[in-house]
Amino acid sequence: MASAEDAQHLSTRHLLGIKYLNEADIRLIFDTAREFKEVINRPIKKVPSLRDITIANLFFESSTRTRISFELAEKRLSADVVNFSASSSSVSKGETLLDTVNNILSMKVDMVVMRHPAPGAHHFLARHIQANIVNAGDGTHEHPTQALLDAFSMQEVLGDLRGKHIAIFGDILHSRVALSNIFCLQKLGAKVKVCGPPTLIPKYIPSLGVEVSYDLQDTLRWCDVANVLRIQLERQEELRYFPSLREYARFFGIRKDLLDQLEKPILIMHPGPINRGVELTSDVADSDHSIILQQVENGVAIRMAVLYLLSALRPPSSSG
Amino acid sequence: MASAEDAQHLSTRHLLGIKYLNEADIRLIFDTAREFKEVINRPIKKVPSLRDITIANLFFESSTRTRISFELAEKRLSADVVNFSASSSSVSKGETLLDTVNNILSMKVDMVVMRHPAPGAHHFLARHIQANIVNAGDGTHEHPTQALLDAFSMQEVLGDLRGKHIAIFGDILHSRVALSNIFCLQKLGAKVKVCGPPTLIPKYIPSLGVEVSYDLQDTLRWCDVANVLRIQLERQEELRYFPSLREYARFFGIRKDLLDQLEKPILIMHPGPINRGVELTSDVADSDHSIILQQVENGVAIRMAVLYLLSALRPPSSSG
């Protein structure tokens, strides 16, 4: 691992969204993640890189896999970690976000990994506090580390993504993943299409230069990669975005027989948790073309890379 | 502490239940636990043995003492630890157990300590995943580390358990401890009897070669050790297994005057948490014959031993 002195630097000291990264930033993160992926596949998975860093994980919305992935990334970099979740917090006592975060920073915390339901929350903090901020999801807006690990995983298999066809299937409307994916893939030169029922595709998608399709088979024929998003069953119960799960699975669920009809293999991806039998069938999820578990593995490496690169851009007051 | 190379090996790479251990396995665990008990009684209670290991504690049912005991065992072996509890999990989002666990393993986790309400859950995982699995309780079926620490604690006081009389008192039906205790004690050559009200003793007990008694004083006279199980007050409120707590205490509660009437001292054990005045009185719980707190201390040593011995049987892909 190159020392912080030798390393190239990111163009930003926060990871607020893919929107604010340039292509060189993304490629630097990928190069660094590749090195960390080697580390976590060694018997001794730990490096002392962030030994002198304290990271606060602030989850104002619940999360399992993203929180555990960040926590493992932090521990494998030897950082000290404090966890904070909104349920057990002063937030319910009417404290402002800035007061909560400033309090935690006053305890000499260097970096903040935050999931917050409000899209503006991370920008607001970045204007007011010293620590590096990593967006771990802001409502249905951006979830940049997920997009980075998705693109990194595609690139591992397909090589450079320039000109590649990537389709995002399913619930684009409620996804915290879709927008970051679109930004990231476009910056890497890929062509992006979204496909799902009209009720689950926001009106602004075409304005991003992304094609919209309502035809599953057509889109499968077009794409090199199918990134299949989760149908959020809990939302469907309240507001019916489609007639039934069965009908959704029939028209938009990806089945083995559909893949077998294609002339070429396509990669199957899913950010998890999977609803087996809804957005894809079990034989698709577990097939050779699925890289769903590689995505998870790469998530730890990508998060190690992001934290490591941002730590080189700490404000002077905190770095010495 | 012997290095992993010199160590004897367990006959199994998972601890799914006492049922799957042979006597040599149990004795190897005890020998190793004896060494770790010395470690945790030194001023510096930590060894670097599992420095390169990541352990996930997956608790799909709540637990205080078992979870803390495992966590301390893991930290004193210098393992990296991630905790997962069902309440904050993707489980509620309809994800399958295998998907949840595979996700966590893809983050390069070497061992899984799991409590799960379904008895088959650990076996199912063992067939499908690479990591070593430790059963930390599967409903009312097995809780092997509790049985190991119980037998280890008895043996510390009584020496070899061959031919010793061990009685298990109280709520056998809902206990996650009874079955593992029976298997473990029988493998070590002890004779086992259970004693409680008929409503709390499952019908299959005699088929295990275990005597059943409904007479407290008779059983106390017979036994060298009284392992007293907790009355689960919360279950009694729903379905009345006995007329009242007061009546339970009168017929099955262990009191000092009953012990004083015996011709020999007997050991008093309890897996906790105790209902003082129900299954035993305070003067019994706190008497010289009680080894309840030694059980807790031994729990950490036993769990260190189990994790250490299983870690020597990691799959090659994960150990290098």
Next chain:
Amino acid sequence: MASAEDAQHLSTRHLLGIKYLNEADIRLIFDTAREFKEVINRPIKKVPSLRDITIANLFFESSTRTRISFELAEKRLSADVVNFSASSSSVSKGETLLDTVNNILSMKVDMVVMRHPAPGAHHFLARHIQANIVNAGDGTHEHPTQALLDAFSMQEVLGDLRGKHIAIFGDILHSRVALSNIFCLQKLGAKVKVCGPPTLIPKYIPSLGVEVSYDLQDTLRWCDVANVLRIQLERQEELRYFPSLREYARFFGIRKDLLDQLEKPILIMHPGPINRGVELTSDVADSDHSIILQQVENGVAIRMAVLYLLSALRPPSSSG
């Protein structure tokens, strides 16, 4: 940092309350905290002082900032940490406090940091267990580390507190901070006044040698420091201690124009979380005279000092 051998000692092996500390104890804690404050402002914020110590944080009432502050203090001293919160505990199963704590101590825990709603809980434990006990709040009685960090923060700005005028504003009745503050400031020679609506000031306050005022402006003119307590909105909803928040803010809220009318600057303090616009306005909370965030920073240093000094007074059985 002086080694434990050279260090002066506290006169007590528990921190149950400021009531049980003498002035020399408080000054020793401050001297030690000053050294630890340097440590946490260095790039490498960690010392190995408590490398061989296991600390259990037992929170029987919820807490965010105090828990995180203790946890960071413990980690920066390199202690091993186990966390326990009542919600996920055996407490709900009817176990006694002593059984719960004895169980945890049997796992070879050296120190217990406990928040508990009952004022007598910490004393009770101190009589029955071996480990050092730190009171992290006992209902509305004492919260000694908060009082220490408050006085330490005042002294950093004002120098010796002898003869200084310290006013405590607001909800004295429900505060877990007021009593410890009064004891600590009096032991350091300061004069203390409390000011708030009569319904929120307990009758026994004058018997402590503390003046009571119901006049905000008068008290502001008198004091060098205004320690402003939080109005506990959740209590106000149940039992109306004052007509409305708006009326409270009008008569007892500290506003910038009130401070501007004073002839001298006064320090503004608050234990958090702040209700901006209720007990003080935002421009006051964020003004140059506010040392609210310094309090938080000093909290980690004070807690490191307390844990470090108590660890030198461990019982022989645990220290070797």
